[in-house]
Amino acid sequence: MGWISDLVRGGAPRPTAPSAPPTERKRVDLRKAINAVSDVVQNRPRPLRVFDQIHMKTGDMVLQSEMIADWADGKRLAFIGDGDAISVCVAYLQTRDVLNFGPSQITVFDFDERTVEAVKNFADRERIPNLDAILYNVLDPMVPEQHYDCFYTNPPWGASNNGESVNVFIERGMEATGHAGEGVVVIADDDELEWPKRVLASVQGFAAGQGFYVSRMQRKLHEYHLDDAPELKSCNLYLAALPGNVPSAPSAAITDGKRLDNFYGLSQRPTVRYVRARKRLDYGVAHEDEYELEFLEGGHE
16 A cells, blocks of 8 residues: 555655645555546546547546645645546545545536536535536636636647647636636647647647746656557646736637637537536446347246
8 A cells, every 4th residue: 555656656655845744645545546436437427539538547547536636635626627537536535535635625617417417416425525516618708606726627639729629728727726726737648749749839838828837747647548549648737827927818708710620629620518418327337228138038028
């Protein structure tokens, strides 16, 4: 047992900061952590590839959840989209006492009603009071009821639009913090491909223009269930607002065609405001439209 991230890297536990004494981190039971994340994976809806929803692999979700809980300890955290359900993992690991640290509040902003309902239902079932979700499309203005301390986003990676779709999600995260917080952006990271480098440069330039700087980067951390590029990994890019940073303008709807072109991939502009759930589903069991019954002779319905 130990720090999940240190187990993966094979290193020693990280030293604590010399400032105000934080809560002493308990040693992590890796089996309990994996089983808890497995519960979350059973609960989340299946990805819609047309909207560039791609799920992170479970082992990497465990690692990511511990790192994000540590980074956002005691803070109000906004997720700008969350098909992976890292938000639920972070909250659930705290509730199950696998981790004794994590955000004080987590809110998920997502345009997929299936995701919103899955988060809410899981939070209600497991009695997680600090986890909530709101139906929201990033093309609409971000007007949160409160400002958050930090944001997290794993957006469409922008391979066909030079990272502009990433920048849209980042912009909403910055607005959720009042341009005064921190953020983690999960984007593609590959030394052999050209487009991830261009996207990373675009994101860094956009962040600088918004008064944010790159505070650190954790490379090649995550793998995905991605049939056409199974070896493609992603990184954690950490952003932080410059001291005294203020927004240059109020949040507004995004209608610029140049920002919308190839948003979800080549020739895929946004045309959908919300993905609506047709009916409430139990994502832990097979859906009725997935199977039919063929009875034994003499059997009956």
